[in-house]
Amino acid sequence: MDTLETRELRYFIAVADELHFGRAAERLGIAQPPLSRAIQQLERRLGVTLLERNRRGVSLTGAGEILLQEGRAALDATTAAVRRTRRAGGAGSPGESRDRLVLAVKAGAFHELLNKLLDAYAAEPGAAEIEVLPSGMCEQEAMLRDGRADVALMHAPFNSLAGFDSVELMTEGQVAILPARHPLAARKSLSLAEIADVPDLPLARWPSHDTYPPGPGPEIHDQTQLAHLIALGRTMAVYPESARTWLWDEHAAVPLSDAPVVTTHIAWPAHSRSRVLAGLVRTASQL
Amino acid sequence: MDTLETRELRYFIAVADELHFGRAAERLGIAQPPLSRAIQQLERRLGVTLLERNRRGVSLTGAGEILLQEGRAALDATTAAVRRTRRAGGAGSPGESRDRLVLAVKAGAFHELLNKLLDAYAAEPGAAEIEVLPSGMCEQEAMLRDGRADVALMHAPFNSLAGFDSVELMTEGQVAILPARHPLAARKSLSLAEIADVPDLPLARWPSHDTYPPGPGPEIHDQTQLAHLIALGRTMAVYPESARTWLWDEHAAVPLSDAPVVTTHIAWPAHSRSRVLAGLVRTASQL
DNA sequence: TCGCTGTAATACCTCGCGAGTATCACAGGC
DNA sequence: GCCTGTGATACTCGCGAGGTATTACAGCGA
Secondary structure, three states, rough: OOOOOOOOHHHHHHHHHHHOOHHHHHHHHOOHHHHHHHHHHHHHHHOOOEEEEEOOEEEHHHHHHHHHHHHHHHHHHHHHHHHHHHHHOOOOOOOHOOEEEEEEEEOOOOOHHHHHHHHHHHHHOOOOOOEEEOOOOOOHHHHHHHOOOOOEEEEOOOOOOOOOOEEEEEOOOOEEEEEOOOOHHOOOOOOOHHOOOOOOOOOOOOOEEEEEOOOOOEEEEHHHHHHHHOOOOOOOEEEEEEHHOOOOOOOEEEEEEEOEEEEEEEEEEOOOOOHHHHHHHHHHHHH | OOOOOHHHHHHHHHHHHHOOOOHHHHHOOOOHHHHHHHHHHHHHHHHHHHOEEEEEEEEEEHHHHHHHHHHHHHHHHHHHHHHHEEEEEOOOOOHHOOOEEEEEOOOOOHHHHHHHHHHHHHHHOOOOOEEHHHHHOOHHHHHHHHOOOOEEEEEOOOOOOOHHHEEEEEOEEEEEEEEEEOOHOOOOEEHHHHHHHOOOOOOOOOEEEEEEOOOOOOOOOOHHHHHHHHHOOEEEEEEEHHHHHHHHEEEEEEOOOOOOOOOEEEEEEEOOOHHHHHHHHHHOOOO
């Protein structure tokens, strides 16, 4: 028996997340006893101890850590299969399948590039429908993995390209976005060191992996909010140069001399083989 | 209901492979009627037609093609989770887990590099046990995907690095390996065009994706066999330069001026985060 | 035209297992 | 001592996965 049912995987991941059988059962919408039994049975079948049941609570063993990591990937792949199949569905034979592609894009970013890409692709003969799906700051990877999206625009090194196929589309420097009337806004250029500890302008903090990094600056969750706070002189931010397109009069963009360059990629799951995707990628790389 | 059980996936893939319910059922070790019902039910739950039942036999719809492709990836990820968990198993808490890593290597290749790597890594403090797993010509990718291996040595562009993280270890040119007494063996250098159609020395053919490419040369399945056939003057082959280490007196290696260079990488699944793997990769990249 | 064959679908039954309720066992904490 | 919070056990129930027997249907050949 080297089989592992999706249900068992869901159960184990719930327990590993919560480290508490009762809460995990509630999250799964079942009672606690069947959950305990399912995990015991899973451990027996695998021949491996996954959880250490202490007097008060539960902790993962080494094997449990592995199963959590690998199982998350497997579960993502499974839900991706369902989503992509449903999306391709309703169609008949291969030829008539309703061609549609979901493109994940960081909300509010890539305006210029995205417009060019969509226009150029729409002009292609036999172009499919492209649905643009706005994503959170670092959510594109997850969206590709679990099938909410088929292809994504990503910003290396902020997004990780690991596990995906990708083509580089453009490279740009970064700028500091400051309140226009702040003294530093008059500078021709700045270094990272110079903006690291400006007392009256702490750097804005974005959530990464659903948690904010520590620091003095305000916690931001969308670009409009950030634009307001900068205009009010309360914070500053580091952005790729193309951010200039959405700046207000109250903003100033000063090039950063030593910030890492940002490269924009179009990325997709490595196993994708669709004709429609290939067409979009070809168009993008010819921009 | 957006859930898809592993069992259903196995069933669908069997049918999609065989395009025949009876044979698929036999392969799965169940009777045909439950299989028919399972697929119908899967189609109902997904709300998608996966198979076109013609008068005589079965064919895939567009959605079915997608599910076959995505489902294969999901099933691989699931069996990988089981294999890696079992391998990590028997261990107690995270600290004491028996550290062991399976390294997939094309059988008979990488001798020199592999020796250096294993020696260097074994000398590291806290080195884990490395199990070397010989693989077929292009099998390393599959082994990483389905969890038979944790890390692999690969030859780009022969192996595809798509979907994996990797570090480049070395680059080398390619040579033609000829019988020592053949006229071409005296040459200082050759071009691909010159060796493409030598009448008495057809190029040996390796199976790729379990099927041999068409051509006049003999079908090869291991390196010893190839060495014999070359020594006998019956064929020739193109190999990376490092192949010189295993040549016989009856062999000659002539550099190819215009063959693509071969780069050797160490590669692993993008989601791997283990300390042991990181150590091996660090050692490899410092060679 | 009529079987015959190969195919998938349907009808019907069985039983194993997943899930629920009630309860236990055990470790801390006041 | 009791009370609380935790996971494990005992049992019962009902769905659904799986089996066998049969049907429905399309092509093929005589």
